[in-house]
Amino acid sequence: MDERVTAIGRAVTGELLSQSPDVPKVVEHIRSETGLSASDSEKLLASIVERLNSAIFPPIGKMELLLIEGCNLACHYCFEGNMLRSSIRPNRRMTCDTIEKAIDLLIRYSGKEEDLQLTLFGGEPTLHVDGIRHAVEYAEECASRSDKKIMFNMTTNGVLLNDEMADYLARHDVRVLLSIDGIESAHDKHRVDRKGRGTFSRVMDGMKLLKKKQPWIGIKMTIMPDIADTLYDSARELHRLGVNQFLIGHATGVSWSRQDMETYAEQTRLLYEWYKGRRGGELKITGFDEERRPGGYFGCSAGRSRVSVAPNGDITGCSRISTLDGKETRGRLGNVHVGLFEIQGRLEMTGCRSLIRNCTELGIAEKYRGGCFATNYEANGDLFAPSLLEYEFSALLEDITSRKRGGKERD
């Protein structure tokens, strides 16, 4: 036994601590040393990987499931295009087996965390209704067996929502986040279907259905440079139409002129001033209430306490990282079969040694925690090389909402 453990230990240590572990090679090594079946050898490796993660890293409490790679829309800025353009199997759907393995992994890697989150994502998740149902019902079953609570979210373009689906989502307490970029003229500029037609009126139909079942409506607004000047009016109008919560972000991976950035910042300032007197109750703008504090850790929660699972079972830190390159998975941390076996990758993502070094060399480390990994990759082809454009955005927006750091309150 000892000799076998030593031999397995040597092989496993070498591979798992390398930059790109060769999982099939380790499984084969375990199989030949132990006489276990290939399946049991994989289970043994998965068990080692799980113990290692538990010893070194924080628990995973949040997971995104990319249920499908396809979408019924063709929004101009969407990363889903990356999945479709070069994917080996376009419109790939997550199988029930992968869904179950992913949820099992979330439960096992969550340690003592009791409150977990599962986000149903895509592509467009409503194109895979069976996947939604299977994920929700299987997760409910697992949560009840393991004394944990799972909160469900789903991000959708809303076009395919119908009564039956809205009813199901409400019954299972799936919180829906709709993608709406603004008033009709702004939304329809970039959020179009495959025939190039605007989708605003169809999304609003979906929103009305949802509102009947789930009164609190949240939306995600993606602001492109050419609609930056509509942000203030859009948010006020959408609130009037029934939207309660806003997650607002500028589009990344596109070119922003200085003028566009200043317009966006000015619109954000107007919105912040409008919001100050109305916050609470029926309105929330995410990011405007949170107190900013200096310091904090570099990077974000991707790979640290949350992961994303692609339809083929590959795991990355977040859905945006999953979709950076349709040819291969960038920043892969593992898969649903063996777990988070890319130990060095997760060390880098949680420790951010390269990101800290790069920010320090650029002289921005004290003000900037390195930004979003995916945006960094879009700008520089490297998850850990900070995007200077994002740094500039961050500085502009910081000035508007900062209070703790003595930011200027304007008239």
Next chain:
Amino acid sequence: MSEKDIRDFIETVSKQVTERVLKELRDLSAAPTESACGDDAFECDGPKFECGDYAKFNCGNTFTCNNEFVG
């Protein structure tokens, strides 16, 4: 081997091999470089630290805890 034997075997070997990998990792991370709270990640398991919970610091940074930037 019965299914139970296989499960027990996996459990035992898994524990022993994990310890070996962790030891190797510790040896590789010989010199902590930057630490705000003065503890290393192998002892970073949450509540006993003054620096807070996992969300507030980086346990993964080559076994140093740099929840705050220290230059």
